[in-house]
Amino acid sequence: MRFVPVLVLLLAGCPLDISPESGSIPSGPPPGPGGGTISYQSDLQPLFDDTCVVCHGSAGGLDLSSRDALLLGGNSGALVLPGDPDNSILVQRVEGSTLGDQMPLGLPELTTFEIALIRTWILEGALDN
Ligand code: HEC
Numbered sequence: 001m002r003f004v005p006v007l008v009l010l011l012a013g014c015p016l017d018i019s020p021e022s023g024s025i026p027s028g029p030p031p032g033p034g035g036g037t038i039s040y041q042s043d044l045q046p047l048f049d050d051t052c053v054v055c056h057g058s059a060g061g062l063d064l065s066s067r068d069a070l071l072l073g074g075n076s077g078a079l080v081l082p083g084d085p086d087n088s089i090l091v092q093r094v095e096g097s098t099l100g101d102q103m104p105l106g107l108p109e110l111t112t113f114e115i116a117l118i119r120t121w122i123l124e125g126a127l128d129n
Helices: 003-013 040-051 067-072 089-095 112-123
Strands: none
Touching: 040 067, 040 112, 089 112
């Protein structure tokens, strides 16, 4: 899947260009704590609400109705490893690259774009943003 990293780069380059306007911001990596180009609340939660929460609500097991619940994990333990999308079960399940059914069960697979949103959010530290 060579095009995924390219897409991630495109995504990462797109939204907020946080170039400091004055010299008041110290040097260092721009997307600091609280940063991130993907917003959990506006980019991911609506996707989960539409396609996952019907099965993964708050009734037990994996709960995809909020970031905090997602980070609690499921029967397999932690599903999101901040900074490491390749080894996050959440990503592996929607890509169909691990044991178990590909998610969302019984529905069309997520688009490359949607998966890139999830990957980038995890890569950026699975922020509460
Ligand atoms: C039709 C119901 C259904 C839908 C919709 C669904 N899932 Fe699932 N999901 C399940 C079931 C049942 C399991 C447990 C059985 C299994 O592992 O395949 C599961 C397991 C999982 C697991 C593994 C949990 C663990 O602890 O091992 C993840 C991650 C997951 N789903 C993510 C998602 C995501 C993300 C979506 C939406 C894009 C989604 N699912 C949509 C039914 C569903």
